[in-house]
Amino acid sequence: xxxxxxxxxxxxxxxxxxxxxxxxxxxxxxxxxxxxxxxxxxxxxxxxxxxxxxxxxxxxxxxxxxxxxxxxxxxxxxxxxxxxxxxxxxxxxxxxxxxxxxxxxxx
Amino acid sequence: xxxxxxxxxxxxxxxxxxxxxxxxxxxxxxxxxxxxxxxxxxxxxxxxxxxxxxxxxxxxxxxxxxxxxxxxxxxxxxxxxxxxxxxxxxxxxxxxxxxxxxxxxxxxxxxxxxxxxxxxxxxxxxxxxxxxxxxxxxxxxxxxxxxxxxxxxxxxxxxxxxxxxxxxxxxxxxxxxxxxxxxxxxxxxxxxxxxxxxxxxxxxxxxxxxxxxxxxxxxxxxxxxxxxxxxxxxxxxxxxxxxxxxxxxxxxxxxxxxxxxxxxxxxxxxxxxxxxxxxxxxxxxxxxxxxxxxxxxxxxxxxxxxxxxxxxxxxxxxxxxxxxxxxxxxxxxxxxxxxxxxxxxxxxxxxxxxxxxxxxxxxxxxxxxxxxxxxxxxxxxxxxxxxxxxxxxxxxxxxxxxx
Numbered sequence: 001x002x003x004x005x006x007x008x009x010x011x012x013x014x015x016x017x018x019x020x021x022x023x024x025x026x027x028x029x030x031x032x033x034x035x036x037x038x039x040x041x042x043x044x045x046x047x048x049x050x051x052x053x054x055x056x057x058x059x060x061x062x063x064x065x066x067x068x069x070x071x072x073x074x075x076x077x078x079x080x081x082x083x084x085x086x087x088x089x090x091x092x093x094x095x096x097x098x099x100x101x102x103x104x105x106x107x
Numbered sequence: 108x109x110x111x112x113x114x115x116x117x118x119x120x121x122x123x124x125x126x127x128x129x130x131x132x133x134x135x136x137x138x139x140x141x142x143x144x145x146x147x148x149x150x151x152x153x154x155x156x157x158x159x160x161x162x163x164x165x166x167x168x169x170x171x172x173x174x175x176x177x178x179x180x181x182x183x184x185x186x187x188x189x190x191x192x193x194x195x196x197x198x199x200x201x202x203x204x205x206x207x208x209x210x211x212x213x214x215x216x217x218x219x220x221x222x223x224x225x226x227x228x229x230x231x232x233x234x235x236x237x238x239x240x241x242x243x244x245x246x247x248x249x250x251x252x253x254x255x256x257x258x259x260x261x262x263x264x265x266x267x268x269x270x271x272x273x274x275x276x277x278x279x280x281x282x283x284x285x286x287x288x289x290x291x292x293x294x295x296x297x298x299x300x301x302x303x304x305x306x307x308x309x310x311x312x313x314x315x316x317x318x319x320x321x322x323x324x325x326x327x328x329x330x331x332x333x334x335x336x337x338x339x340x341x342x343x344x345x346x347x348x349x350x351x352x353x354x355x356x357x358x359x360x361x362x363x364x365x366x367x368x369x370x371x372x373x374x375x376x377x378x379x380x381x382x383x384x385x386x387x388x389x390x391x392x393x394x395x396x397x398x399x400x401x402x403x404x405x406x407x408x409x410x411x412x413x414x415x416x417x418x419x420x421x422x423x424x425x426x427x428x429x430x431x432x433x434x435x436x437x438x439x440x441x442x443x444x445x446x447x448x449x450x451x452x453x454x455x456x457x458x459x460x461x462x463x464x465x466x467x468x469x470x471x472x473x474x475x476x477x478x479x480x481x482x483x484x485x486x487x488x489x490x491x492x493x494x495x496x497x498x499x500x501x502x503x504x505x506x507x508x509x510x
Contacts, residue, residue, distance in 0.1 A: 016462065027465040031465065069252075070436040071252070076422075079422065080417065095430075096317055097317040
C-alpha cells in the first residue's frame with residue numbers, strides 16, 4: 001500500500017507548472033517526469049548508476065536527429081492499428097458533430 | 108533602435124532558433140546564442156536554412172545587427188524595428204523578393220513563413236514578400252514542416268481570434284515537392300499580410316467544440332492527376348465514418364522549371380524541378396478550432412497514393428484525439444501571440460500531449476526569459492485537457508504607437 005501511495009499520478013497539472021520552470025531540467029526531462037516514466041526508471045535502476053546512465057543518454061541524443069520540427073514524427077503502422085480498432089473509433093466519434101450522442105447513449 | 112546598454116539574453120543550442128529570433132525581434136531584447144551544433148562533426152554551426160531565415164529577418168527589419176562567430180556556432184542578434192516591405196529598404200514596387208537557395212532544400216517554405224507570420228501583425232508597414240528559388244518547397248517535408256496549404260487553411264485563420272483577419276493572403280504561384288538528391292525545388296509563393304495592429308486581442312479559447320467538417324488539398328506535381336484521386340479515395344475511406352462533410356480539393360500542376368546554368372551546352376536551358384504528390388487535411392470544429400495533418404510522398408519515391416491518403420487520414424484522427432483547442436504545430440503561434448497581447452489574462456485549453464511537448468515547454472521558458480510572466484496551469488473541462496493562462500506583456504506594435 002505504501003508503494004502505491006508513493007507512486008505519483010502521471011500528468012498532474014499542478015506538477016507541470018513546478019517542473020516547467022525548474023531550469024535544471026531539460027524539456028525532455030520535464031516531459032519524462034511529468035508523464036511518470038522517470039519515476040519507474042529510477043526505482044528500477046537505483047540512484048548509483050545514474051551518472052553513467054546520463055552519459056549514455058547524452059550521447060544517444062546527439063546522434064539522433066534533433067532538428068526543430070513543427071510536425072512530430074508518426075509511426076504510421078501503429079497509427080493504422082490504433083484507428084482500425086473499433087473501440088478507439090467509438091471514443092473519437094464523440095469529438096465529431098452528430099457523434100456526441102454516441103458516448104452518452106452508451107453510458 | 109537597438110539599445111546597446113541592454114544586456115544580452117544568453118541561449119545555447121540550435122533548437123528553437125527561429126522562435127527565439129522572433130521573440131527577440133518582438134520584444135526588442137538582443138540575444139546571444141552559443142554552442143550552435145558545436146559538437147557536430149559534419150554540420151557545425153548554423154545551417155543554410157537558418158542563415159536564410161536570418162537574412163530574411165534582416166530584410167524585413169531596419170537597424171538589426173547580426174554578428175556570427177568564427178565557426179558559425181555563435182550568433183549575436185540585436186533586433187531593429189519591424190518595417191515589413193517598406194519602400195527603399197530592399198523592396199521594389201512594394202514587393203520584397205526572397206530567394207531561397209538550393210542549400211536550403213531540406214526545409215519547407217513553412218519553416219520561414221510560420222515565424223514570419225508572427226512578426227507580420229507587429230510591423231510598421233504591410234508584409235508583401237515573394238518567395239522563389241531552387242530551395243522553395245511548398246509541400247510537406249520529411250523534416251517536419253507542414254505544407255503551405257496547411258498553413259493557409261489551418262494556421263492563418265487562427266489570427267482571426269486575435270483580431271487580425273483583413274486580406275491575409277498566401278498565393279501559391281507554383282507548387283513544388285521536396286527534391287531528392289541533386290534535384291531542385293523551385294516553388295513560388297506570394298505572401299501578403301497587410302493587417303497590422305497595435306495589440307492582439309486577448310484570447311479565451313476553452314471549448315474545442317465538435318469537428319463539423321473536413322477539408323483538404325491533394326496536390327500532384329509533375330505526376331499524373333490520378334494520384335490525387337487515389338489518395339483522396341483512400342483518405343475518404345477512413346474519414347467518411349466520422350463526418351460526412353468531407354471535401355478534398357485536387358490540384359494538379361506540372362513540375363516547376365528552373366534555369367540550369369550547370370549545363371554548359373545550353374546556357375538558357377531549363378531543368379525540371381522535383382516531382383511528387385501529397386495530401387493536406389484540415390478538420391474544423393464548431394467553435395473554429397482547427398486540426399491538420401500533412402503527408403507527402405518521400406523525395407525518393409516508393410510510396411503509393413493510397414498509403415499517403417490513409418496515413419494522412421490516420422494522422423488527422425490522431426491529432427483530433429489529442430484534443431484541446433489548438434494542435435501542436437499551431438500551438439507556438441497562438442501562445443506567442445497571447446504572450447504579446449495586452450496585459451490581461453488569456454486562457455487556452457490544450458491537449459495534454461500538446462502542452463507536454465518539448466517545443467511548448469521550451470517556449471514557456473523562453474517567454475519568461477524574455478520578460479513575460481510565467482504561465483499558469485489548471486485542469487480543463489475534459490479529461491486530458493490543460494488550461495494554460497498567459498498574461499500578455501502589453502508591448503504590442505512599436506511602429507504603430509499612434510494608431
